[in-house]
Amino acid sequence: MTKKTGIYAVALVTSLFFLWGIALNLNSILVPHLKIACQLTDFQSAFVDSAFYLAYFVVAIPAGLLIHKYGYKKGIVFGLLVFAIGAFLFYPAAGSRTYAFFLFALFIMASGCGTLETAANPYINNLGDPAGATFRINLAQSFNGVAATIAPLIGGLFILSDKALTKVQIAALTPQQLQHESDAVKIPYIVIGLLVLSIAALIWRTDLPDIKEHNANDDVRVTWGSVFKERNLMLGVGGIFFYVGAQAAITSFFIRFSNYSAAITDKDAAAMLSLAMGGFMAGRFIGSVAMRFISPVKILITYCIINCLLLALAFTLHGRMAVYAIMGVPFFMSIMFPTVFSLSIRGLGEKTKKGSSLLIMGIVGGAVIPLVLGRVSDATSIRVAYLVPIICFAYILYFALTNIRVKNIEQVAGH
The missing domain is CATH 1.20.1250.20 (MFS general substrate transporter like domains)
Incomplete structure (x- = not known):
C-alpha cells in the first residue's frame, strides 16, 4: 500500500x-x-x-x-x-x-x-x-x-x-x-x-489492507471466572455503566429541561446543547494536556465533584441559570470514559481482552439510566429528575478514590 x-x-x-x-x-x-x-x-x-x-x-x-x-x-x-x-x-x-x-x-x-x-x-x-x-x-x-x-x-x-x-x-x-x-x-x-x-x-x-492480528494462543489460559474475580475491573464496569448512562440521560433530556426551566424553544435549546458538546470536545483536548502534569485520578475525582455540584445547582437555580449549570456538565464529563476504562484494565495482562469486552458491554448503562430519569420526571418533574445523574457521578467518584494511588495511566479512545 x-x-x-x-x-x-x-x-x-x-x-x-x-x-x-x-x-x-x-x-x-x-x-x-x-x-x-x-x-x-x-x-x-x-x-x-x-x-x-x-x-x-x-x-x-x-x-x-x-x-x-x-x-x-x-x-x-x-x-x-x-x-x-x-x-x-x-x-x-x-x-x-x-x-x-x-x-x-x-x-x-x-x-x-x-x-x-x-x-x-x-x-x-x-x-x-x-x-x-x-x-x-x-x-x-x-x-x-x-x-x-x-x-x-x-x-x-x-x-x-x-x-x-x-x-x-x-x-x-x-x-x-x-x-x-x-x-x-x-x-x-x-x-x-x-x-x-x-x-x-x-x-x-x-x-x-487486511490486517491479521489474531493469535491461536490468545487468552487460552484466561477463564471468565478469573476475569470476574478482578475487583477493580468489575468496579470499572460499573463506572462505565454509570458514566454512559449519565451522559445519555443528561444530553437526551437537555432540551426538555430547557423547555421546563426557562421556556427555551426546541431549536434554541438544540443550539445551546451544541455549544455544551463543543465544551465536551474541548474538554478532551484540555484534559489530555492536563494529565501530563496532574494525576488523571485526581482530575477524575475533581471533575466528579464539580459535576455533582453543577447538577445540584441546576436543581436549586431557576430560569436560564439552571440551564447554564447543565451546559457546564459535558466539559467535566469529557475525560471520564477513557480514564475509567484505562484504570479498569490497568495491570490485567493477558486478561485485558476479556476485561475490555466486559467494559464495552457496560455501555448498556445508556439504555437504563435515561429510563430511570424519565420515570422520576413523570412522577415529579424534570428538575428533580436531573438529580439522578448525581448518583452516577458519585459512583464514579467512589471508583476513582479506590484508585487514588495510581500516578499515571495509558489513555484510550472512548465515548
Whole structure:
C-alpha cells in the first residue's frame, strides 16, 4: 500500500467515527421530538436511548466474531449497510407514526454503528506505522467529537419546532399536526442513509489492507471466572455503566429541561446543547494536556465533584441559570470514559481482552439510566429528575478514590 493510498484509507475509516457520532448524538433531538409526535411520557421517550445502547450491548460479541472471521473491511461494509437500512426505516416509521417502529429503526441503525465501532477502533490503530497509532486514533476520535457538536445543530435546524409547547398544547395537536411533526425526520434520515451507503461503496472499492492480528494462543489460559474475580475491573464496569448512562440521560433530556426551566424553544435549546458538546470536545483536548502534569485520578475525582455540584445547582437555580449549570456538565464529563476504562484494565495482562469486552458491554448503562430519569420526571418533574445523574457521578467518584494511588495511566479512545 502506497503512502497516498494509506492516507486515503485512513481518511475513509476516520469518516466512520463522524458517522456514528452523528447517529448517536441525534438521540438528544429525537427524544423531545418523538415525545410530541408520538404523544409520549418522559419515561416512554427515554426508550430512544434504550433502543440505541441495547443494540451496542447485543452486537458487541457477534460483531467481534464476524470481524474475526471475515476481516475488517467486510465487517465495516456490513456495519455500514445495516446502519443505512436502519436510517431508511425512519421513512416508513414516520409515515406510520408508530413509536415501536421508530425504536426498531433505531435498534437496527445502532447495530450497524456498534459493528462499525467494534471494527474501526482497532483497525485504524493498526492501519499504518505503529509509531503513529496514537495520533491516528486520537485524530479519528476528534471527528467523533465534531459530530457530537454539530448533530444537535443539524437536528435542531431540520427536525425540531420553533415553539416551546406546553403539555396542554401538545395534547391539543390535531392528527394532521402530529403527522407533520413525525414526517420531519424523513428527509434527514434518508440523507444520512444515502451518505452511509456512499461511504460503504467507497470502502468496498478501496484496496484496504487486511490486517491479521489474531493469535491461536490468545487468552487460552484466561477463564471468565478469573476475569470476574478482578475487583477493580468489575468496579470499572460499573463506572462505565454509570458514566454512559449519565451522559445519555443528561444530553437526551437537555432540551426538555430547557423547555421546563426557562421556556427555551426546541431549536434554541438544540443550539445551546451544541455549544455544551463543543465544551465536551474541548474538554478532551484540555484534559489530555492536563494529565501530563496532574494525576488523571485526581482530575477524575475533581471533575466528579464539580459535576455533582453543577447538577445540584441546576436543581436549586431557576430560569436560564439552571440551564447554564447543565451546559457546564459535558466539559467535566469529557475525560471520564477513557480514564475509567484505562484504570479498569490497568495491570490485567493477558486478561485485558476479556476485561475490555466486559467494559464495552457496560455501555448498556445508556439504555437504563435515561429510563430511570424519565420515570422520576413523570412522577415529579424534570428538575428533580436531573438529580439522578448525581448518583452516577458519585459512583464514579467512589471508583476513582479506590484508585487514588495510581500516578499515571495509558489513555484510550472512548465515548
